[in-house]
Amino acid sequence: MRSPLAQGSLFGVALLIGVLLVGQLRSQARPTEISQLSAQELSELVDTLGARNRELRTGLADLRETLRDYRLTGTQGQSAVDVGREDLRRITAFGGLAAVQGQGIVLQIDGDLDAIALNDLLNELRNAGAEALAIDDVRITHRSVAIQGPVSLLIDGHQVGRSLTISAIGSPDGLLATMERPGGIIAQLQQFIDASIVATQSNQITLPATEADLAPTVAQPIE
Amino acid sequence: MVLLAAPGIGRVSAATPARRLRPHLTWAISIAAALAVVGFVGAIQWNSSLAREAFTTSAQQTLARQVTSLEAEQADLRQQIAAAEAEVRRFQQQSTTSSAVLDDLNRQLSAARLAVGLTRVRGPGVIVEIADSKRVVPDGENPANFIVLVDDLRDIVTALWASGAEAISINGERLVATSSIYGVGASVLVNTAFLSPTFRIEAIGPEGLLQRFQEHPAFRGRVAQRIEFFGLEFATQASSELTLEPFVGTTRFRWAVPLEEADE
Numbered sequence: 307m308r309s310p311l312a313q314g315s316l317f318g319v320a321l322l323i324g325v326l327l328v329g330q331l332r333s334q335a336r337p338t339e340i341s342q343l344s345a346q347e348l349s350e351l352v353d354t355l356g357a358r359n360r361e362l363r364t365g366l367a368d369l370r371e372t373l374r375d376y377r378l379t380g381t382q383g384q385s386a387v388d389v390g391r392e393d394l395r396r397i398t399a400f401g402g403l404a405a406v407q408g409q410g411i412v413l414q415i416d417g418d419l420d421a422i423a424l425n426d427l428l429n430e431l432r433n434a435g436a437e438a439l440a441i442d443d444v445r446i447t448h449r450s451v452a453i454q455g456p457v458s459l460l461i462d463g464h465q466v467g468r469s470l471t472i473s474a475i476g477s478p479d480g481l482l483a484t485m486e487r488p489g490g491i492i493a494q495l496q497q498f499i500d501a502s503i504v505a506t507q508s509n510q511i512t513l514p515a516t517e518a519d520l521a522p523t524v525a526q527p528i529e
Numbered sequence: 530m531v532l533l534a535a536p537g538i539g540r541v542s543a544a545t546p547a548r549r550l551r552p553h554l555t556w557a558i559s560i561a562a563a564l565a566v567v568g569f570v571g572a573i574q575w576n577s578s579l580a581r582e583a584f585t586t587s588a589q590q591t592l593a594r595q596v597t598s599l600e601a602e603q604a605d606l607r608q609q610i611a612a613a614e615a616e617v618r619r620f621q622q623q624s625t626t627s628s629a630v631l632d633d634l635n636r637q638l639s640a641a642r643l644a645v646g647l648t649r650v651r652g653p654g655v656i657v658e659i660a661d662s663k664r665v666v667p668d669g670e671n672p673a674n675f676i677v678l679v680d681d682l683r684d685i686v687t688a689l690w691a692s693g694a695e696a697i698s699i700n701g702e703r704l705v706a707t708s709s710i711y712g713v714g715a716s717v718l719v720n721t722a723f724l725s726p727t728f729r730i731e732a733i734g735p736e737g738l739l740q741r742f743q744e745h746p747a748f749r750g751r752v753a754q755r756i757e758f759f760g761l762e763f764a765t766q767a768s769s770e771l772t773l774e775p776f777v778g779t780t781r782f783r784w785a786v787p788l789e790e791a792d793e
Contacts, residue, residue: 403644430709451691522652
């Protein structure tokens with residue numbers, strides 16, 4: 307037992323047990339490793355990641371255009387102001403701080419919708435590529451969530467009635483197809499809630515800027 | 530077993546009295562038991578590997594390679610976007626001394642970036658961690674009940690925003706106006722990133738955020754019950770200083786046009 311050979315053997319056996327046990331535990335973990343997803347899940351993941359990467363490439367191209375403008379104009383004078391203003395328009399539109407207009411879809415909802423269902427609808431629209439959203443006249447920002455109030459649903463402090471409209475700017479075809487696909491969000495919700503949801507395309511949707519003050523009070527910027 | 534035990538046992542038998550056989554016999558039994566465990570675990574491991582290999586079709590392998598390739602491409606694109614954003618900010622910072630108009634414009638830009646999640650921020654807040662249950666799934670139970678679902682993350686995020694959070698990130702992915710938390714099978718996509726548990730949700734917000742979060746109906750209604758019933762791993766902690774990275778991704782719209790521009 308005290309001989310180096312015996313100790314080495316014992317160490318080897320212990321190591322082998324450890325490696326095998328880790329391997330076994332890992333094989334029982336959830337299938338979040340890509341190699342363990344089903345073909346259907348992988349196919350959906352490829353589609354989703356492909357679409358997101360296309361968005362990123364477009365965004366990168368636009369950013370490079372802004373940089374080119376800055377380089378051409380230098381950092382002074384009216385041209386630099388114009389580039390900065392354009393950047394400000396982009397950021398305020400992105401975050402809901404500015405009113406926007408464009409094509410998209412409108413969901414007309416009548417009935418009893420709970421907060422979870424309303425938040426799920428917003429999430430699904432975002433996932434389908436909606437660029438800007440509003441419930442009735444309330445612009446949705448990153449901090450907007452539907453909650454159950456004392457008498458009705460509330461979004462950013464505004465009451466939401468039994469009859470409401472969700473407006474989404476984005477690809478009208480893409481948004482409508484996602485919302486109405488068999489087994490999609492509308493089909494799912496209509497099994498569980500007592501409400502009608504009708505989606506229609508629109509060529510011109512106007513969404514207001516948010517009335518909420520999004521300036522943080524405790525989060526401090528790090529430059 | 531022969532290779533490990535034979536030399537020792539042989540030496541003992543030849544050079545020591547019988548009373549010294551006992552410790553060596555104990556040792557031999559221990560090694561035999563250990564090797565039996567190795568054999569057992571090894572056999573299970575081998576069988577499960579075979580089953581998984583058989584299940585993985587060539588189509589799955591091709592798709593898995595595509596996913597890996599797309600993830601690598603995405604990491605590269607995000608890096609390039611972050612670098613380009615930083616360069617834009619440098620241009621704007623350099624120009625602050627140029628004129629009062631530019632100075633004012635850059636202040637507005639900084640404020641807008643901060644408000645919508647495009648700036649790195651720090652502040653007090655809470656950390657929430659949630660991971661799959663470690664319980665053995667009982668026969669007849671749905672295994673999906675024992676893993677973190679996309680609904681759990683959405684409920685946690687909803688409760689945090691509703692409790693006054695000013696900035697939230699999930700595994701480093703900052704949530705902005707266009708962010709979705711999306712499930713693909715058992716996996717989760719946030720913004721453009723494919724995330725795996727443990728999910729770490731960090732939120733900066735005013736004092737009392739943790740207590741408000743824990744008491745909020747959006748948390749207590751569904752996810753808190755799943756944590757209790759199915760044993761999802763869950764922990765929360767208040768923090769005096771968190772740092773959240775900015776959103777990295779596209780901030781340019783294709784379909785939505787700022788209204789003043791549309792009017793022109």
